Amino acid sequence: MIVYGTRIRSDINFPLDIPDDQITRPEITLERNPPEMLTSSITCGFPLYQTHGRKVYLYSDKVFDKISKTQPWCYEVKDVLRFYWFSGESTIYYQFDDKGDSRLLSFWFIHLLLPLYFTLEKRFDFFHAGAVKTEDKNILFLAPTMGGKSTMTDYFINQGHILIADDKVATFSEKDSFMAMASHPYHRPYRKFEELGFRVQHFENLCEPIHALYYLEKGPASSKPCINEVNGVDKFKTVLPNYLNMLPFRMAHRLHYLSKVLHSIKMFRVQVPWEIKQLGSVHDSICEHCRVLL
Numbered sequence: 001m002i003v004y005g006t007r008i009r010s011d012i013n014f015p016l017d018i019p020d021d022q023i024t025r026p027e028i029t030l031e032r033n034p035p036e037m038l039t040s041s042i043t044c045g046f047p048l049y050q051t052h053g054r055k056v057y058l059y060s061d062k063v064f065d066k067i068s069k070t071q072p073w074c075y076e077v078k079d080v081l082r083f084y085w086f087s088g089e090s091t092i093y094y095q096f097d098d099k100g101d102s103r104l105l106s107f108w109f110i111h112l113l114l115p116l117y118f119t120l121e122k123r124f125d126f127f128h129a130g131a132v133k134t135e136d137k138n139i140l141f142l143a144p145t146m147g148g149k150s151t152m153t154d155y156f157i158n159q160g161h162i163l164i165a166d167d168k169v170a171t172f173s174e175k176d177s178f179m180a181m182a183s184h185p186y187h188r189p190y191r192k193f194e195e196l197g198f199r200v201q202h203f204e205n206l207c208e209p210i211h212a213l214y215y216l217e218k219g220p221a222s223s224k225p226c227i228n229e230v231n232g233v234d235k236f237k238t239v240l241p242n243y244l245n246m247l248p249f250r251m252a253h254r255l256h257y258l259s260k261v262l263h264s265i266k267m268f269r270v271q272v273p274w275e276i277k278q279l280g281s282v283h284d285s286i287c288e289h290c291r292v293l294l
Helices: 102-120 149-158 232-242 248-264 276-292
Strands: 006-010 025-032 044-051 054-060 072-077 081-086 091-096 125-128 130-134 137-142 162-165 168-174 177-181 207-219 226-230 266-273
Touching (some): 125 232, 137 232, 207 232, 207 276, 226 276
Antiparallel strands (some): 044 054, 054 072, 168 177
16 A cells, blocks of 8 residues: 555555555555553653544653654554554554544544654655646645635546645655655545545646645635735745644744745635635636646
8 A cells, every 4th residue: 555655564454445556655564562662661742633523642752842763652542543653663553442443543544643653754744735736737725724625626636637635735855846745545525524535536646846836715706716926924824824743843844844845836825706616717717827837
């Protein structure tokens, strides 16, 4: 199974249809029953967030002021399961709690644990966005909560555009470009709890430069789509809330990385008429804008 360009080798069968024949980055092994030396080294932690009706915690062996080599980690989904690993190592262990099963493990591992793990391991920086390939260009859709990025991503997919990432976009720098790594071929347009959604037809293993960021903004239902470039500090303020895993001990790196991304990639605010029948005109406007954008 390939997720975020990484081959996952596991002792369980994921109940998903994910390709296994793509170009990959380093491999990860996922296996049951963490060693006692790892579990016993966990001594402190804090509530990370609450999502999908679950409480989630992050633990380690010390106050989180930096990440050291071989530092132990535990990501707990209350009453469901826990994941354990050491920094710098490529094996992640899982341990079920009373309500855990392979279906829930699949969701939490792919959708939430891996983005955090890749962030802590400094492999990727993640944006809360949808991403598609259109006009041979990779573009990201950002928006406030319930702001339409899933709906827009879904519409583009249904028009035959290639899905890059549904909700969490993995990015990294390569020479003078900022790349987007394809995630997996599942899409959640209606955000049902603890489900990856449906498998899309148009998905490829892509690792290509990001061409543009489109920030979706609610407009009157009777208005026409309007696209304007965002510049300066407004650009930074708009994207920052969509930057995932802003852990305090990674803040300096992340702000530096974000400033470089925004210096390199153009960003545009799209006024979206808040009417489902207008999605076609928004799609056409973005495609035309992207087509002529250098």
